[in-house]
Amino acid sequence: MEEILKVEHLHKSFENLTVLEDVSLTVNKGEVVVIVGPSGCGKSTFLRCINGLEDIQDGRVILDGQTINPPLQKGDNYRQRIGMVFQSYELFPHKTILGNIMLAPIKVQKRDKNEVRAEAEQLLEKVGLSSKKDNYPRQLSGGQKQRVAIVRALIMHPEILLFDEVTAALDPEMVREVLDVILELAKQQRTMLIVTHEMAFARAIADRIVFMDGGSIIEVSEPERFFTEPRTERAKRFLKTFEY
């Protein structure tokens, strides 16, 4: 199997507070890795370190054989090769849906406008939002906005997609429509690193589950095994909080 992302001995701290301690993880091409863990365990910060939104104190992030954090060359635009979707969608409010999707491919990748538009429309069609292309983000529901945010990341043809609790801000009835889109991406063999609190979804989509707690990776397992017989005490305790 081909390695696409490799994180080695990552250390991250804010001032005196250590957030990530000696975190190492390898993600293979086409693999779906789901990170779960209690709030504040550092899983979101981990994602942010991968595409350089946070600087790191020690360790390395390697994308396809090239060290990207700490960045070796200034101005090296590796971020366009990593797609990221945020909890709060973060669409650009002054741009239409198409405008949101087309901005980066045209300005960053200098692609042809007509070609980008055709692809944007095709992707919107796939997530069922063709009719919204000329609307503004404000006119869309949370679930629709999040699907647009996914399309905005996809159109850059990223080598890996990062999902940072993308359903956490959604009303329950909208969670499904977003998760369905991500499941569809998994079927297309996309490489994805997903942080989520949706345990049923994690179990359904993951090739591997990474359990984090207190800034470290505690356990890495196959999903079935993790959810039925977790190896560590901390994982057991964490999974218990989801039982009623």
Place this chain on the structure above:
Amino acid sequence: MGIEVIFKGKNLVRLLAGLGAAMKISLISVAISIVLGIALGMLMTLKKPVINVITRIYLEIVRIMPQMVLLFIVFFGFTKLTGLNLSAEVSAVIVFSFWGTAEMADLVRGCMISIPAIQYESSAALGLGRLQTFIYVIVPQIVRRLLPLSINLITRMIKTTSLVMMIGIVEVLKVGQQIIEANRKTAPNAAFGVFAAVFLLYFAVCWPIGRLSKYLEKKWEN
């Protein structure tokens, strides 16, 4: 009702010339205030303690001092103190720019810090560079928030130029007074007609600006 006085002789032309004098001072001051205000507002977001202290004092002075006092200080006080001979127009432009820059800077600062940090991050995550993020994502959002606020400031500046008659500039209100004085005998009621005309002239200038702001707000609502 004294309206006929306005159409006597060159009175209407004189009123319009007075309006022109007021507009000249306001437009030059507005232009200076916008440019300097944007620059200063951006400086204020840098969170440098020295800049913060200076701008805080500056803003407070502008807020506390009546514009008329500022006009007197610059036109009478400053010229006496330094021996420099500033014309009334230049003094007026200095005072109005001093005031406008402070308020504009505060508006710009407010709009800039109101853009959430994660808008910068989601732009970065798409691979946009700093300059690209600024041009395509941040500035358009700032302009949309800034416009209605700055138009409010601009109309206030235009209206407040009526104060400059106190330092001898013959602007529209002053012309109005002169017309009333000159026609005291023949048209004792001229005050109503003339001031009504002055009101309409200010209205004719400020109303379209207000409408433009409304229109843009509506257009950008989405």
